Structures are given as C-alpha cells and as structure tokens.
Amino acid sequence: MNAQIPTRNLADALWLLVARARGGAHWLANTACDVHSVEIEHSAQPVTLLRSERSSPQAAQQVQSYVASPVSSWVSYPQHELARRLQANPGFAARTAAACALSPLSLLLKGCGLDQAAIFGNRLISTNLYPDWTYPQLQQLQQQLLDLYPQRPLMLRNICPQVTPGLAKSLQDLGWQLIPARLVYLCEPGQASVWKHNHVKQDKKLLAGGDMQVLSPQQLQAADLPAMRELFRSLFIHKHSGLNPDFTPAFFEMCLESNFLDLYAxxxxxxxxxxxxxxxxxxxxxxxxxLTTPLIGYDQNQAQDLGIYRRLMSLLLQQAQQRQASLHYSSGAGQFKRARGGIAHLEYTAVYSSHLPRFQRHCNEVFAALMQKHAPAILKKADSV
Known part of the structure; x- marks a missing residue:
C-alpha cells in the first residue's frame, strides 16, 4: 500500500483516467459504458455513455446497473424490488399491480432516449456528490455538453436541493427538468440531538463492545479484499438486486491504493x-x-444479535462526526435511518432535452410530468413498507 494517501482530487482523477482508457466495466462488472470527461472550473468530471445495442452486441445481453442506465433505475430496479417483496410476502401481491404500469413507462423512456443520455458527473456509484456550481459555470458546462453530444439528452444524477441548493435552482433556470428519483436521508452528526437517539446510543455501545476489531484503511491488506468484495456482493447483488453496482476486484484494489473510498472492515x-x-x-x-457510503456489506451467516450492520452504520456516523461532515445516508432502510437521525428528502435526476427533436422533447416532457406528479407519493409509500 502507498505510504502517502492521495487527496480526494487525485483519487477522483485516477478513477477517471482508468475509466476513460478502459471503460466503466473496469470498475463495475455490470455496466457496459464509455467514460469521457469535460472540464468545469479547471476540474475534469466524468461523462458516462451507455453503449448501444448497435455499437456493442454484448451490451444488449448484459444487465446494466442503475447507476449507468436510466431505464434500469426507473423501470427495471422497481420491478426487481416488487418481485423481491412479493417473494418474501405473498400478501403483498395486491400491491404489485403497480408493476403493470412500468412496462409502458419503459416504452416512454425509450421514446425519451434517456438510456442514450450523456450523464455528467457520474462516477458509477449510488450517490455522486457535487460542488454547488453557479449558474455561469453550469451555463458554460451545458454548452460544452451540447457541442459534444448534440443528439443525446443530458443528465445529472443525485440532485438534492438540501445538499446543493444553488445547483438545483441553476439547473432549473437553465431549462433542466428535475425528475424525482429517490428518497434519501440526510443527517447532521454535529448536532447533539442525533446522539440522543436510543438506537444511536445502543449502536455506539455495540461497536465499542470489544468483541470485533475495527480495521482502518491503513490496517487493511490486499489479501483482505476478496472477502470484503464477497460480503458486499452477497448483500447487494445476490440478496437485493443484480442492478446494484457490482464493483470489480480492480475497484477494491484502487480504493485500497488511492482511498477513492476509505475502506473499513x-x-x-x-x-x-x-x-x-x-x-x-x-x-x-x-x-x-x-460523507456518504456507496459500499457496505456484512456476513449474513453470522448471528443476527451480533448487529454487524448496526455497527457499520455506527462507524459511519462516528466517522462523519470526526470529520465534521454532514452525512448522506443515501436511500433505503428508511425506518432504520430515521431512528438514527436521518431526515427524508427527495432526490432528483436533472434532464436537459430542449435541443432534441420534437417527438423526443415531448416524450421527456410527458415523462417528467408523470414522475413529478406521482413519484413523490410512490417513493414515500415504498419507503414505509
């Protein structure tokens, strides 16, 4: 392992340099996408382009992670989640009627051309975090993207007004549509009230119990990585959905070497x-x-009363406090996160399509209107199940 830990910018630059040369599949096993880059404020940012069936026959047969494919995000992933809940609870069958609406939605998305979107700032992780770029900066960026990708919709994932309020407003002022995508949870570990939650106290005590050793990034070795990857995959790929990002061995190695993600075990x-x-x-x-966590996993064969997931989330919360960081809990496990200081907020995907042919623009307008009207209630309902 390198003696010196690169800065955030260097780690991001390494990720981008390799992704441009080898494609997104080098970091993500279930994504066939090309990775380009553009500059904003002297900082190179990735642009992911999903490979079309015409340009890559293999892409037509490959499962595409939701972090690279809007169709996977808005259609396939909800279908997988409904199927998983139905299998776990047959009484849930009546509520799966909503799945019938997803197939027409898939056709609408094809009309939008969103799976051919140029997705800016996309590091192929669940939660991308951005600077709160200004209107003039975004205006210049938008023109760059239009010059490079005149026939593609433009897209920016993970827009949360509570995280980057200026960015969200400037995008709307520039004609981007904010389409509801997820319900996420934000937390302020610097507030004393967070640490008064009973679950937070119990989790902290559990983590400090002494029966498990916390391994920091500096203590981990390359030999530990296969086990860590398998823990992540067993939870997020095998248990939940093959549409979650399936990080490759090379990704884990890069994190260990560069701290693109700070790995703890x-x-x-x-x-x-x-x-x-x-x-x-x-x-x-x-x-x-x-601070956010795009990667988490635990041994599901261990006794449940060990509370491994609770310990990991306590470690996350404590790290956020120590780093004086706001915590982005990402999405899912709403009840669990609310009990640990998480506050729910809508997160959006920003889409720009004003430069596209009329039919495509119309499809995008219809899709945006449908999602803006119905998605917030659906997301909140799904989060409470």
Whole structure:
C-alpha cells in the first residue's frame, strides 16, 4: 500500500483516467459504458455513455446497473424490488399491480432516449456528490455538453436541493427538468440531538463492545479484499438486486491504493465479517464537508444479535462526526435511518432535452410530468413498507 494517501482530487482523477482508457466495466462488472470527461472550473468530471445495442452486441445481453442506465433505475430496479417483496410476502401481491404500469413507462423512456443520455458527473456509484456550481459555470458546462453530444439528452444524477441548493435552482433556470428519483436521508452528526437517539446510543455501545476489531484503511491488506468484495456482493447483488453496482476486484484494489473510498472492515475471530466504504467530498462553495457510503456489506451467516450492520452504520456516523461532515445516508432502510437521525428528502435526476427533436422533447416532457406528479407519493409509500 502507498505510504502517502492521495487527496480526494487525485483519487477522483485516477478513477477517471482508468475509466476513460478502459471503460466503466473496469470498475463495475455490470455496466457496459464509455467514460469521457469535460472540464468545469479547471476540474475534469466524468461523462458516462451507455453503449448501444448497435455499437456493442454484448451490451444488449448484459444487465446494466442503475447507476449507468436510466431505464434500469426507473423501470427495471422497481420491478426487481416488487418481485423481491412479493417473494418474501405473498400478501403483498395486491400491491404489485403497480408493476403493470412500468412496462409502458419503459416504452416512454425509450421514446425519451434517456438510456442514450450523456450523464455528467457520474462516477458509477449510488450517490455522486457535487460542488454547488453557479449558474455561469453550469451555463458554460451545458454548452460544452451540447457541442459534444448534440443528439443525446443530458443528465445529472443525485440532485438534492438540501445538499446543493444553488445547483438545483441553476439547473432549473437553465431549462433542466428535475425528475424525482429517490428518497434519501440526510443527517447532521454535529448536532447533539442525533446522539440522543436510543438506537444511536445502543449502536455506539455495540461497536465499542470489544468483541470485533475495527480495521482502518491503513490496517487493511490486499489479501483482505476478496472477502470484503464477497460480503458486499452477497448483500447487494445476490440478496437485493443484480442492478446494484457490482464493483470489480480492480475497484477494491484502487480504493485500497488511492482511498477513492476509505475502506473499513470489522473482524471477528480473524475473519472479516463487515465492510463499509466511505466517500468524502468537500464543497468549496458552501464550505460544507459531506460523507456518504456507496459500499457496505456484512456476513449474513453470522448471528443476527451480533448487529454487524448496526455497527457499520455506527462507524459511519462516528466517522462523519470526526470529520465534521454532514452525512448522506443515501436511500433505503428508511425506518432504520430515521431512528438514527436521518431526515427524508427527495432526490432528483436533472434532464436537459430542449435541443432534441420534437417527438423526443415531448416524450421527456410527458415523462417528467408523470414522475413529478406521482413519484413523490410512490417513493414515500415504498419507503414505509
């Protein structure tokens, strides 16, 4: 392992350099996309382009992760989630009628051409964190993207007004549509009230119990990575959905070497039983530090009362406090996160289509209107199930 830990900018630059040369599949096993880059404020940012069936026959047969494919995000992933819940609870069948609406939605998305979108700022992780770029900066960026991709919709994932309020407003002022995508949870670990939650106290005590060793990024070795990857895959790929980002061995190696994600592990009796990867981002415009976790996994064969997931989330919360960072809990496990200081907010995907042919623009307008009207209630309902 390198003696010196690169800065956030260097780690991001390494990710982008390799992705441009080898494609997104080098970092993500279930994504066939090309990765380009553009500059905004002297910073190179990725642009992901999903490979079409025409240009890559293999792409037609490959499962595409939702972090690269809008169709997977808005159609396939909800279908997978409904099927998973139906299998776990047959009484849920009546509510799966909503799945019937997803097939027509898929056709509408094809009319929008969103799976051919140029997705800016996309590092192929669940939660991308951005600076709160200004209107003039975004205006210049928009023109760059239009010059490079005149026949593609433009897209920016993970827009949350509570995280980057200026960015969200400027995008709307520039004609981008904000389409509801997820319900996410934000937390301020610097507030004393967070640490008064009973679950937070119990989790902290559990983590400090001494029966498991917390391994820091500096303590981890290359030999630990296969077990860590398997813990992540067993939870997010095998248990939940093959549409989640399937990080490759090369991705784990890159994180260990560059701290693109700060990897932490829990070890029980010489065996790694939990892993979490932290992504830290400092926004120079708002002067806020943010922390999120695109990667987490644990040994599901261990006794449930060990509370491995609870320990990992306590570690995440404590790291956010130590780094004086706001915490982006991402989406899912709403009840769990609310009990640990998480506050729910809508997150959007921003889409720009004003430069496209009339039919495509119309499809995007219809899709945006449908999602803006119905998605917030659906997302909140799904989160409460």
């Amino acid at each position: 829990l070890r029980l009796q010489e065996k790694i039983v939990g892993v979490v990867g932290l992504y830290e981002h400092y926004d120079p415009y708002s002067e806020r530090n943010w």
